[in-house]
Amino acid sequence: MKKILSVFAYIWASLGTLTILVAFIGMGSWQQLSLNLPFMRVDPQYSGGAVVDSVVRNNLKISIHENVFPGVFRQSGNGFVQIDVNQCPADTIRIDSLLINNKITTISATPEKAEADGFEIEDFVKLADRWIIRLKIEK
């Protein structure tokens, strides 16, 4: 019995190098496979959550994300709605009649700052391919 166990242990140990090689060589496939795991999605607190509405205004494609209230054990009462402007306008933009958290608002933004009627701005960042505006909301 001890001998069988011993042989089994040596075989298992020999598989170590192979496992490492297979993991690295097939990294692309393993990564794709891991995406099927139920927890493999970035928390909405960072990703902004799912896009619930898309509108086109003044030739700008606007994506409105779901309401996000951060928290793991319990949600915070203070949250945000993320709005992506999927181009990088050179100067001022104005987006009228957006329905955010059951309120109609108008957002205006310049490369320096963003404003929204009836909402405080939580974050405003300009990326190479889009602007991200986060509006504060409460439960």
Place this chain on the structure above:
Amino acid sequence: MNRKSNYWGTGRIGKSILLFAPMMMLIMLMLLGSASGGDAATQIARLITIAFFGAMFFLIIYTGKTDKWRAVAFIVSALLFCIAFIHNLILERGSMTFSNAEELSCTIPFCHIVTTMMIIPAAVKQTILFPGSLVEGFASISAMFVIVLCFSIVLGRGFCSWGCFYGGWDDGTSRILRKPVIKKVNNSYKWFSFAMLIVMALWSAEAAEPTYCSWLCPFKAVTENERIVDTITLIKNIIFTLTFAVLVVVLPLLTKKRIQCATFCPMGALLSLFNKINIFEVKNDTSKCIGCGKCEKACPMLAIEKRCPTLTCSKCGKCVDACPTGAMRFHIKGTPIDKHTTIARTLFIFPAYTFLVTLCGGSVANGLALIINLFI
């Protein structure tokens, strides 16, 4: 008993080459397989990297000393990794600091230590509470997930002495002085890292942010840190610098122990748990032990108690090198302790070294290329 006779190949060129040849092929496969082209500096750097990793492996086999040459490869990997990492950040975003823009675009590189803070959100909310990319880019979440899972199963906490691109820092500083200034460090301090693991996991879930990364990580000082825009970010950066200075530089220097890794890093604690299911271990053949205590004195991870390595052993081999009778040895669980020492050591060193080369080899070559470029 002559401890050198423990390992087949020790002191014998022919036998050493036989063990070295397959590893050299793996090193070349790993470092040349994925890379092609590049300027002269890149190609020279790649060749030097191959020669360097090959030489260190040969010396491990030929001299029978595991830790001595492993440490050289490990420390050089950590230093060059950070150089290559920072350079990469500067190329991609123009700075080694990050701001809201990187957070909101989810492009922060995911490091393995973050895993400890992801466990509870992943279980409770089924999300990854980190502003990283799932697949794309450098150090994506899925790539790190595969690396952490596979390698902790194969190596257990061997990860911390054979692959972690941070561990080389305090491994390095703990070797600068010949003798420790602080002679005795209580071994039980190692359990503090388990407290850190529990606290960081709970605090991160409660605060809904990776708190160790946001507030404590010593390695922010040498990789990527938050842009100073207000008092909070200033305080964070002061903390990062202090934890690095105290835990990675000063205390390891004075104690000759890897204080950061042994007592503070929550990932180290998590990886220690993988030692339980890992097939490899470092074990004392008590029939050969004369109780000199050299192993315990040598162990940088505070892992040896009553002459026996415990859960937190990182399989660095320092105690094996230090043992005058050859009692301390690499061992495969379920096999006799007094037989086949060479097989056990070889079967461990192969995956461990392959891991080091595959994880850090590319960064070492890139870091080296940057340095070469400074001179030509």
